[in-house]
Structures are given as C-alpha cells and as structure tokens.
Amino acid sequence: xxxxxxxATVARLPIYRRSLVELASTGAEMVSSAALADLAGVNAAKxxxxxxxxxxxxxxxxGYDVKFLLRQIGDALGLDIETPxxxxxxxxxxxALAHYGGFSSRGFPIVALVDASDAKVGEVVxxxxxxxxxxxxAIVDEHAIAVGIIATPAEAAQAVADALVAAGVRSILSFAPxxxxxxxxxxxxxxxxxxxxxxxxxxxxxxSPAEGGNTDKSx
Amino acid sequence: xxxxxxxATVARLPIYRRSLVELASTGAEMVSSAALADLAGVNAAKxxxxxxxxxxxxxxxxGYDVKFLLRQIGDALGLDIETPxxxxxxxxxxxALAHYGGFSSRGFPIVALVDASDAKVGEVVxxxxxxxxxxxxAIVDEHAIAVGIIATPAEAAQAVADALVAAGVRSILSFAPxxxxxxxxxxxxxxxxxxxxxxxxxxxxxxSPAEGGNTDKSx
DNA sequence: TACCGCTTGTGCACCGGCGCACAAGCGCAT
DNA sequence: ATGCGCTTGTGCGCCGGTGCACAAGCGGTA
Numbered sequence: 001x002x003x004x005x006x007x008a009t010v011a012r013l014p015i016y017r018r019s020l021v022e023l024a025s026t027g028a029e030m031v032s033s034a035a036l037a038d039l040a041g042v043n044a045a046k047x048x049x050x051x052x053x054x055x056x057x058x059x060x061x062x063g064y065d066v067k068f069l070l071r072q073i074g075d076a077l078g079l080d081i082e083t084p085x086x087x088x089x090x091x092x093x094x095x096a097l098a099h100y101g102g103f104s105s106r107g108f109p110i111v112a113l114v115d116a117s118d119a120k121v122g123e124v125v126x127x128x129x130x131x132x133x134x135x136x137x138a139i140v141d142e143h144a145i146a147v148g149i150i151a152t153p154a155e156a157a158q159a160v161a162d163a164l165v166a167a168g169v170r171s172i173l174s175f176a177p178x179x180x181x182x183x184x185x186x187x188x189x190x191x192x193x194x195x196x197x198x199x200x201x202x203x204x205x206x207x208s209p210a211e212g213g214n215t216d217k218s219x
Numbered sequence: 220x221x222x223x224x225x226x227a228t229v230a231r232l233p234i235y236r237r238s239l240v241e242l243a244s245t246g247a248e249m250v251s252s253a254a255l256a257d258l259a260g261v262n263a264a265k266x267x268x269x270x271x272x273x274x275x276x277x278x279x280x281x282g283y284d285v286k287f288l289l290r291q292i293g294d295a296l297g298l299d300i301e302t303p304x305x306x307x308x309x310x311x312x313x314x315a316l317a318h319y320g321g322f323s324s325r326g327f328p329i330v331a332l333v334d335a336s337d338a339k340v341g342e343v344v345x346x347x348x349x350x351x352x353x354x355x356x357a358i359v360d361e362h363a364i365a366v367g368i369i370a371t372p373a374e375a376a377q378a379v380a381d382a383l384v385a386a387g388v389r390s391i392l393s394f395a396p397x398x399x400x401x402x403x404x405x406x407x408x409x410x411x412x413x414x415x416x417x418x419x420x421x422x423x424x425x426x427s428p429a430e431g432g433n434t435d436k437s438x
Numbered sequence: 439t440a441c442c443g444c445t446t447g448t449g450c451a452c453c454g455g456c457g458c459a460c461a462a463g464c465g466c467a468t
Numbered sequence: 469a470t471g472c473g474c475t476t477g478t479g480c481g482c483c484g485g486t487g488c489a490c491a492a493g494c495g496g497t498a
Binding site for chain 2: 011015018077085092095096102108146147173177179181191193194197199200202
Binding site: 252275 | 444
C-alpha cells in the first residue's frame with residue numbers, strides 16, 4: 001500500500017490516464033505498453049516501469065486491461081473522490097480558470113471563488129458568487145476544500161498562500177510569478193506563464209536542436 | 220559565444236531575472252549569490268554555477284552587479300528584442316491570456332488572436348480583432364510572429380500546431396491537454412492545468428513530506 | 439605593503455531518471 | 469501436450485542535475 005512512486009512517474013500518470021480514457025472510449029479492452037507509450041508520447045520501457053510502481057497488473061503476451069489500469073491510476077492519484085477547489089484572485093486569469101471546464105470534469109470541482117476587492121465580492125462567475133478573502137477559513141471549512149488555486153498578482157501571493165494554509169487547504173497550485181514558502185506538508189506546484197515564454201525564447205534564439213526542456217520531454 | 224546552457228539552468232534564469240528586477244527597483248547595485256539564492260528560493264551554489272554558464276561576471280569578495288547581470292540574462296534569453304505572439308483559440312482560456320498583461324510587459328506582446336469559429340472572428344478582445352485561423356500564415360508573416368500559444372480544445376491542438384509550424388512560428392506554448400508532435404527544430408512547452416491538479420492529488424493523498432515534484436524544486 | 443574577511447568558481451561524489459536489452463511468462467495454434 | 473510469438477518486468481550502465489566543501493581571488497584596513 002505504501003508504495004513510493006517516483007516524482008517523474010507521478011507527473012506522467014495523468015498523461016497515461018488521459019490516453020487511457022481516450023482508448024476506452026474507442027472500446028479497446030487491452031493495451032500494450034508500446035501502444036500506450038505511443039499515445040502518451042513516451043518510451044515503452046518507461047511506461048512499463050511506471051505502471052509497475054502501481055503494482056503489477058499487466059499480462060505478459062497480452063498487455064494491460066484498460067479499465068483496470070484506469071482505476072489503478074485513479075486510485076494512485078486520489079481521483080476516486082472529488083476534490084473541491086477554491087480559486088483566489090478573480091482577475092482575468094482567475095475568471096478564466098473559473099470558466100474552464102477541465103477541472104470539474106476531472107474530479108476537481110470549483111466550489112468557491114474569493115477576491116480581496118470589495119468591488120468583485122458578490123459578483124457571480126460561472127454560477128458561483130465571489131466571496132471576500134477574509135471569509136476564506138469559513139469557506140474552506142464549509143465546503144471541505146482541499147486545494148487552493150492562487151491567481152493573484154505576485155505581491156499578494158505569499159499572503160494568500162499563508163491564508164490558504166491557515167484555512168486548512170491541503171495543497172496549492174499557484175499561477176503567481178513569485179517564490180512562495182509553504183510548510184513541507186503542503187504540496188505546492190507553480191505555473192508561471194511568462195516564465196514559460198522566456199524559456200522558449202532561449203531555445204528559439206539558439207535555433208535549438210532539442211525540445212524546450214519541459215518536465216516531460218515527450219514530443 | 221556558443222555556450223551550452225543546461226536545460227535546468229535555462230528554466231531558472233527567468234526566476235533569477237524576476238528577483239533581480241525586484242532588487243534593482245530597491246536600488247541595490249550588487250548582490251551576492253546567497254542573497255539571490257534566497258530571493259529565488261534555490262541553493263546558493265546552484266546560483267553561482269548557473270550564472271557561470273553566462274560567462275563569469277561575479278567579483279570575488281563582492282558579488283554580482285545587478286544591472287549587468289540583468290542584461291546578461293536578458294541576452295541569454297533573447298529578451299533584447301520583443302517577440303510577437305499569436306494566441307490560437309479564443310475560448311475562456313484564450314481570452315484570459317489575451318487580457319493577461321504579464322506577457323507584453325515581459326517582451327512578448329500579443330499581436331494577433333485567431334479562432335476557428337466564424338462567430339468569434341471579428342470580435343475585438345483587448346484591442347485586437349480576432350482573425351480566422353485560415354489566415355494564420357498571412358498574419359504570422361505580416362507581424363513577424365515568433366511564438367504561438369495554443370489555447371484550443373485537445374482535439375484541435377495537433378492541427379493548430381501543424382498550422383503554426385507551417386506558418387513559420389518558431390516556438391510553441393500549448394495549454395491543450397494532449398500530446399503534440401512538432402519538428403525537432405520547434406521548441407515546444409506544455410502546460411496542462413488539469414494535470415497539475417492531478418499531480419497535487421497524489422502528494423496530497425499521501426500527506427506528502429515532500430514538495431509537489433515541480434520542474435523546479437524551489438520552494 | 440601585508441593581512442584578513444568575504445564571496446566567487448568549481449571539483450567531486452551522490453542521486454534520480456532514462457532506456458536498452460534480455461529473461462520470464464502468458465496464450466494460442468497445431 | 470508442445471512450441472512459438474508476443475509482451476511484460478527489470479537489471480544495468482549512462483547521463484544530467486545537485487549541493488557540499490574548498491581553493492582562488494578581490495577589496496578594504498592598518
């Protein structure tokens with residue numbers, strides 16, 4: 001049960017999952033590591049090794065059971081239950097994220113929106129009324145919110161992160177272009193749009209022979 | 220001149236840059252690797268080694284010249300000139316990205332917006348009129364666009380990527396949750412919002428003692 | 439001029455990840 | 469029942485990245 005899954009593998013599991021969902025919708029029952037590797041854009045050996053961390057469920061000479069594998073990956077990622085999310089910061093990005101359907105459809109329903117500006121509080125976005133950040137703790141508690149998304153300007157990000165942690169959120173996804181400090185027990189991931197472009201700039205300028213150095217090197 | 224900067228270092232340069240801009244605005248002239256490391260949330264030795272790839276510009280016993288370092292990093296990332304960007308896909312995410320000021324302010328002005336839907340074409344977002352995707356090649360040519368941002372649904376992403384490459388875009392940033400294939404000469408980076416949440420799900424479920432396994436492990 | 443404190447630059451050992459390549463093993467056909 | 473083809477599971481060598489720890493070197497002071 002207490003399997004230790006390497007970070008690199010964890011980062012790929014959602015990709016496999018996506019590919020498997022697609023496969024399942026075509027009616028496929030079984031899939032080989034080579035076929036899955038092709039869909040996910042990675043090496044076949046890597047697929048096999050990654051899946052072996054979930055426990056071994058492949059059948060030699062045949063492949064993997066698509067549905068079973070989907071359940072295994074879902075379990076590993078904790079997707080068996082819905083994980084409520086709050087978005088902090090209702091600027092352009094926050095509003096777009098609120099409208100973005102990809103979260104809810106993948107088990108991360110957005111149940112609350114929060115902003116610091118009185119002008120925004122009370123406004124309704126995508127069916128949810130924006131609350132004031134001062135009420136964050138109560139909101140997190142009420143909806144049993146596990147994940148906080150930070151979509152504020154950089155200056156506010158650390159204070160928001162602190163507030164989210166204090167309110168009991170268990171992990172954080174930040175879009176703010178700043179360094180954040182959170183307790184070790186709170187997983188934190190950062191996505192910085194401008195940084196991504198700057199990285200591209202380097203490789204583009206070099207007429208790069210290689211990929212842009214992403215976490216996953218897949219094409 | 221033909222310095223080979225490791226991928227991991229390139230990914231950190233924008234972070235350093237951000238920290239240095241902040242520092243410069245406080246009037247600081249010099250900065251030590253330790254101070255910069257603190258701001259950027261990384262190890263001091265790593266900072267020194269990273270900067271050494273730019274050529275050596277630190278002074279022992281003193282530190283680095285903030286302005287000079289900023290220029291060095293800017294040069295390495297190709298930020299000396301503006302890099303025009305086109306956004307493809309004017310759904311929620313595309314519109315948010317169009318409004319997001321962080322791109323233009325960092326040397327990546329958004330000069331064109333494109334969509335496949337006739338309903339959207341002609342609409343004005345953030346001062347730019349949405350064009351039809353069929354005109355992509357002409358638009359890229361006219362504005363000398365170097366970077367394409369894909370903000371379409373997964374199904375359309377590969378076709379858009381192909382069109383961007385054919386139109387002469389030199390690098391691509393994709394937000395579509397799908398695997399994309401592009402020529403080796405075109406740097407590609409991917410950001411998948413739902414994937415990020417799923418990864419968090421794993422660590423959260425494990426009451427992780429570690430960070431979320433980001434590309435950069437900094438706090 | 440000589441010394442001292444501070445900071446850079448880097449050699450080195452370690453670690454995680456990658457992917458080749460092969461043995462182990464399943465199922466089907468004969 | 470036997471054998472064959474196909475696919476998994478993994479050992480192993482390799483490579484990039486990391487960070488400690490130390491020598492090299494600058495500037496200010498006496």
